[in-house]
Amino acid sequence: MIGLISATAAGAAARDRLAAAWPDRTRVYEGPVGDAVRRAFAECEQLVCFLATGATVRLLAPLLGDKHTDPGVVCVDEGGRFAVSLVGGHGGGANELARAVGDLLDAAPVVTTATDAADLPGLDTLGLPAEGAVAAVSRALLDGEPVALRAEVAWPLPPLPVADSTVTDSTVTDSLVADSGTYAIRVTDRLVEPDEREAVLRPPTLVVGVGASKGAPVAEVLGLVEDALRGAGLSPASVAELATVDAKAAEPGLVEAAARLGVPLVTYPAGELARVAVPNPSEAPLAAVGTPSVAEAAALVRGGELLVPKRKSAARPAMATCAVVRRPGRGRLAVVGLGPGARDLLTPRARAELRRASVLVGLDQYVDQIRDLLRPGTRVLESGLGAEEERARTAVAEARRGHAVALIGSGDAGVYAMASPALAEASDDIDVVGVPGVTAALAAGAILGAPLGHDHVSISLSDLHTPWDVIERRVRAAAGADLVVTFYNPRSRGRDWQLPKALAILAEHREPGTPVGVVRNASRADESSRVTTLAALDPATVDMMTVVTVGNTATRKIAGRMVTPRGYRWQDTRPQEPQESQEPRPPHQPQKPEEPK
Ligand code: SAH
Numbered sequence: 318m319i320g321l322i323s324a325t326a327a328g329a330a331a332r333d334r335l336a337a338a339w340p341d342r343t344r345v346y347e348g349p350v351g352d353a354v355r356r357a358f359a360e361c362e363q364l365v366c367f368l369a370t371g372a373t374v375r376l377l378a379p380l381l382g383d384k385h386t387d388p389g390v391v392c393v394d395e396g397g398r399f400a401v402s403l404v405g406g407h408g409g410g411a412n413e414l415a416r417a418v419g420d421l422l423d424a425a426p427v428v429t430t431a432t433d434a435a436d437l438p439g440l441d442t443l444g445l446p447a448e449g450a451v452a453a454v455s456r457a458l459l460d461g462e463p464v465a466l467r468a469e470v471a472w473p474l475p476p477l478p479v480a481d482s483t484v485t486d487s488t489v490t491d492s493l494v495a496d497s498g499t500y501a502i503r504v505t506d507r508l509v510e511p512d513e514r515e516a517v518l519r520p521p522t523l524v525v526g527v528g529a530s531k532g533a534p535v536a537e538v539l540g541l542v543e544d545a546l547r548g549a550g551l552s553p554a555s556v557a558e559l560a561t562v563d564a565k566a567a568e569p570g571l572v573e574a575a576a577r578l579g580v581p582l583v584t585y586p587a588g589e590l591a592r593v594a595v596p597n598p599s600e601a602p603l604a605a606v607g608t609p610s611v612a613e614a615a616a617l618v619r620g621g622e623l624l625v626p627k628r629k630s631a632a633r634p635a636m637a638t639c640a641v642v643r644r645p646g647r648g649r650l651a652v653v654g655l656g657p658g659a660r661d662l663l664t665p666r667a668r669a670e671l672r673r674a675s676v677l678v679g680l681d682q683y684v685d686q687i688r689d690l691l692r693p694g695t696r697v698l699e700s701g702l703g704a705e706e707e708r709a710r711t712a713v714a715e716a717r718r719g720h721a722v723a724l725i726g727s728g729d730a731g732v733y734a735m736a737s738p739a740l741a742e743a744s745d746d747i748d749v750v751g752v753p754g755v756t757a758a759l760a761a762g763a764i765l766g767a768p769l770g771h772d773h774v775s776i777s778l779s780d781l782h783t784p785w786d787v788i789e790r791r792v793r794a795a796a797g798a799d800l801v802v803t804f805y806n807p808r809s810r811g812r813d814w815q816l817p818k819a820l821a822i823l824a825e826h827r828e829p830g831t832p833v834g835v836v837r838n839a840s841r842a843d844e845s846s847r848v849t850t851l852a853a854l855d856p857a858t859v860d861m862m863t864v865v866t867v868g869n870t871a872t873r874k875i876a877g878r879m880v881t882p883r884g885y886r887w888q889d890t891r892p893q894e895p896q897e898s899q900e901p902r903p904p905h906q907p908q909k910p911e912e913p914k
Pocket residue numbers: 657658726727728729730731732733734755756757758760761804805806807836837838839840841860861862863864
């Protein structure tokens with residue numbers, strides 16, 4: 318919840334705009350401001366104070382505790398010109414909030430956290446628990462001092478401007494790392510003693526399988542888990558979940574142990590656990606819950622390496638068992654469509670994914686299009702035209718190594734682009750995120766008018782990967798079905814007869830005057846477009862930077878724009894429409910609107 322506090326009429330007006338925009342996320346605190354700030358501080362995760370920074374600082378000072386737990390606070394000035402991230406920039410999310418409030422109120426966000434100003438992700442914002450010399454290493458990154466990244470466990474971190482990066486074995490000795498004498502970021506689930514130049518990031522790699530008899534005390538479960546981790550030299554901060562059998566989902570000792578460790582209790586059906594091969598099966602759980610292993614099987618059921626085999630608690634009789642597994646880190650592959658070219662047609666989500674990735678894979682000309690958006694430290698793997706398969710393989714291989722990878726394509730990356738070859742390579746050991754982009758047909762459609770107002774299809778005329786007779790069959794089908802057709806890859810220097818042939822097939826079913834839209838370099842600096850007709854189109858004016866959209870039998874040119882009527886009955890109810898924009902009205906149809914506009 319975001320608490321809103323104001324003192325003046327202007328402040329209250331801005332406050333009300335925010336409250337109206339975010340009705341479910343905000344709560345207005347009325348009354349004397351001192352009291353309102355204190356109540357909001359105690360009750361909310363974030364505050365927006367429509368007060369001077371000085372006044373806010375004085376009110377907050379006695380309330381401040383710890384930057385990890387304090388609410389994030391944003392101040393908006395009386396004139397509504399600035400949204401200042403005052404405290405809790407990272408932990409409290411105040412930097413993000415200042416940007417969002419700024420967007421909404423048309424105020425400039427003011428962010429003073431060093432890592433944000435330098436466009437670096439703060440080590441405490443990576444979504445992983447951070448320990449050790451976090452401040453010193455962040456400062457070294459900011460100052461451009463060499464910082465080494467030593468990952469013992471692969472994890473898809475965002476880009477960090479590190480001097481060298483190694484994936485080491487988890488058996489490497491501490492002294493080896495410390496000896497290097499430089500600043501370092503270690504990514505490990507092991508208990509380590511970081512020196513004053515090391516920050517440690519804790520990836521959630523450990524799964525603790527637990528079993529418990531009815532009524533097992535939480536202290537016994539927790540003690541067993543903590544002992545097992547300590548004994549194996551593993552950090553509780555890297556525990557991702559406790560896992561057990563469905564029948565124990567509500568066992569209080571397990572539920573409470575998970576809560577105290579701050580992780581979910583995940584449960585599996587006994588039948589599923591019974592199929593997991595484990596080193597230490599036994600009779601007792603088989604009789605009680607129907608699987609010869611609970612702790613080991615629940616820890617191993619999603620794969621991984623058994624680090625601590627089943628052990629029992631020291632109490633007599635022992636009421637709890639546990640086992641610890643390290644799951645391999647999962648890489649992350651984002652398949653990102655960049656849109657047709659213009660920067661403001663690149664979606665905010667695409668932009669976020671480009672900044673999230675530490676490895677960027679793409680065609681060189683597309684990389685150039687967005688290079689300025691990348692964070693320092695991003696590894697760019699670019700290649701030339703024609704290397705699609707290789708790009709797809711590279712992207713997947715990098716993700717399999719545990720990296721955060723963005724594979725880019727123009728328009729939508731799933732339309733005649735990289736998504737399918739990449740996903741054909743990928744197995745389920747990586748996470749895949751797709752970000753849709755504005756594909757050329759849509760970008761062109763918006764320029765031409767409304768050519769895609771009814772059923773339409775895209776056909777690529779490139780016979781590089783598809784035999785011409787398949788393409789021709791599809792063109793014929795589209796022609797016969799009266800679909801609006803957008804041709805991608807319509808014509809290149811070596812491929813010049815396909816477009817005339819395809820247009821001739823359409824002309825068998827459509828009038829010579831059927832509107833045809835030709836758009837070259839949609840949304841790019843040298844964009845051009847025209848609306849012509851099937852008979853008048855000169856294929857020589859079409860190249861690989863172009864899409865060609867051929868209307869259906871109802872498409873008309875109206876005021877220079879290409880319009881395909883939706884053909885629903887509501888349109889026919891409108892009186893006095895110019896004849897050319899209407900479809901013939903079907904006889905004896907009710908005139909009731911059928912679909913909202
Ligand atoms: N993934 C892309 C399409 C790749 S196929 C997308 O979704 O848009 C390449 C073809 O797309 C080009 O030959 C051209 O026909 C078309 N194309 C891509 N971008 C274009 C643009 N900005 N203007 C016009 N056509 C474009």
